[in-house]
Amino acid sequence: DTGVSQDPRHKITKRGQNVTFRCDPISEHNRLYWYRQTLGQGPEFLTYFQNEAQLEKSRLLSDRFSAERPKGSFSTLEIQRTEQGDSAMYLCASSPRTGRHQETQYFGPGTRLLVL
Amino acid sequence: GIQVEQSPPDLILQEGANSTLRCNFSDSVNNLQWFHQNPWGQLINLFYIPSGTKQNGRLSATTVATERYSLLYISSSQTTDSGVYFCAAGNRGAQKLVFGQGTRLTINP
Numbered sequence: 001d002t003g004v005s006q007d008p009r010h011k012i013t014k015r016g017q018n019v020t021f022r023c024d025p026i027s028e029h030n031r032l033y034w035y036r037q038t039l040g041q042g043p044e045f046l047t048y049f050q051n052e053a054q055l056e057k058s059r060l061l062s063d064r065f066s067a068e069r070p071k072g073s074f075s076t077l078e079i080q081r082t083e084q085g086d087s088a089m090y091l092c093a094s095s096p097r098t099g100r101h102q103e104t105q106y107f108g109p110g111t112r113l114l115v116l
Numbered sequence: 117g118i119q120v121e122q123s124p125p126d127l128i129l130q131e132g133a134n135s136t137l138r139c140n141f142s143d144s145v146n147n148l149q150w151f152h153q154n155p156w157g158q159l160i161n162l163f164y165i166p167s168g169t170k171q172n173g174r175l176s177a178t179t180v181a182t183e184r185y186s187l188l189y190i191s192s193s194q195t196t197d198s199g200v201y202f203c204a205a206g207n208r209g210a211q212k213l214v215f216g217q218g219t220r221l222t223i224n225p
Contacts, residue, residue, distance in 0.1 A: 031211065042120075042202055042215030043159070056211060080121075089157050103147040103206065105213060107159040 002026070004092075004108035006092050012114045013082055020078045021111045025094030032075050033105060034067055036060065036089040043091055049075060082115045118143045120205050122216035129193055130224055131200045137188040139203030145211065147206030148179050150188050152199050159202070162188070193223045 005024045013019050025032050032053050035043035048056040051072040069075040079086055089112050093105040119142040129135055151164040163170050163177040165186065170177055179186040190197055200220050204213035
């Protein structure tokens with residue numbers, strides 16, 4: 001089993017630019033999550049997909065943020081008109097549909113975003 | 117929503133010592149996970165333990181769901197155990213995990 005992968009691993013952008021991150025979950029995991037982690041803090045939930053349906057969104061996910069999972073496999077997280085406060089590590093996780101550990105979330109390596 | 121608190125925030129020990137990290141949560145949970153975050157930011161799964169006790173090598177964890185706390189034990193600490201340990205909990209009906217602030221563990225040689 002390959003783990004959760006994320007691309008890019010690092011992104012530096014200027015304020016006002018748009019950025020898009022990709023997450024590939026563990027194969028056959030139908031649940032996919034996005035979290036954000038700022039320096040010195042624990043990760044905070046952003047949004048959750050079951051297959052292609054986005055079932056839960058945090059109030060942290062402002063109008064400038066949009067996430068998709070069009071075919072129920074990989075997911076993208078887009079941030080429009082980036083602000084310096086968006087600088088953080090963006091983490092993706094997936095969990096299986098069934099099985100003994102169906103609640104267990106497995107995390108990818110993250111995308112570290114720096115907005116100048 | 118559920119709240120998760122970890123203690124202590126920082127722990128500095130000598131190699132070979134044992135350590136206990138605590139996680140308190142404010143509501144009943146159907147998901148409780150312990151992670152180790154490595155220096156590159158990767159969250160490594162240690163335990164999925166909404167209740168009971170599990171052991172994996174030098175690490176073990178116990179969750180007492182009725183009293184709303186979980187403990188992570190590390191025995192015979194090694195310098196490679198250094199890093200931040202997170203506890204994260206989820207309620208029934210909610211898929212998201214709520215993370216604590218973490219415990220930063222430093223093991224000195």
